[in-house]
């Protein structure tokens with residue numbers, strides 16, 4: 001089982017609501033090269049059930065650069081707004097998950113392959129990489145540290161629910177996180193629906 005330590009905390013007012021930000025460091029990463037981020041809205045009581053949680057996979061292009069090739073940036077903003085409005089909840093911004101776990105360079109190579117006609121699944125496979133290499137062990141460790149064992153998960157991806165449960169967190173309900181497609185991400189979203197089983 002992975003263990004994490006909370007090493008820093010501060011207030012984090014954002015354009016999408018007010019949060020407390022915690023930084024977690026994994027025992028497997030003593031230098032903190034990939035410290036993890038938890039944004040918490042409201043007060044969490046130990047053992048509290050049904051708290052709304054978003055596990056957001058890092059996406060530099062979508063979250064920071066405003067790329068329209070995916071839905072990440074809009075999903076992040078919407079999850080912050082939803083959780084802030086709910087008055088209580090958690091967003092884990094999962095570093096190391098970039099490109100569904102294959103990293104930024106491989107994701108950009110995958111984009112180039114998609115520009116030549118492959119879909120998002122074929123583009124990973126053609127590079128000899130898994131379709132989805134993400135692990136949720138660190139996420140589960142952070143949720144446990146926050147006192148959460150049973151949550152509601154904001155996601156369209158049923159596999160994410162299964163993998164988080166396999167890491168020891170019980171998910172009582174999947175809550176959809178839908179955004180309006182644009183002409184650049186429509187095909188990508190369609191592949192997520194048909195090949196990856198996302199509820200879109």
Ligand SMILES: Nc1nc2c(ncn2[C@@H]2O[C@H](COP(=O)(O)OP(=O)(O)OP(=O)(O)O)[C@@H](O)[C@H]2O)c(=O)[nH]1
Pocket residue numbers: 055057058059060069070071072075097098099100101102106107110111120124154155156157160177192198
């Ligand atoms: N390998 C690869 N990764 C991508 C591509 N487009 C987006 N990503 C990455 O996919 C991750 C997000 O995964 P998604 O499949 O979009 O969504 P999800 O997190 O599984 O599901 P939701 O919880 O519903 O958002 C981010 O880390 C993105 O960087 C792509 O074409 N290829």
Ligand SMILES: [Zn+2]
Pocket residue numbers: 059061062063070071072073
């Ligand atoms: Zn993205």
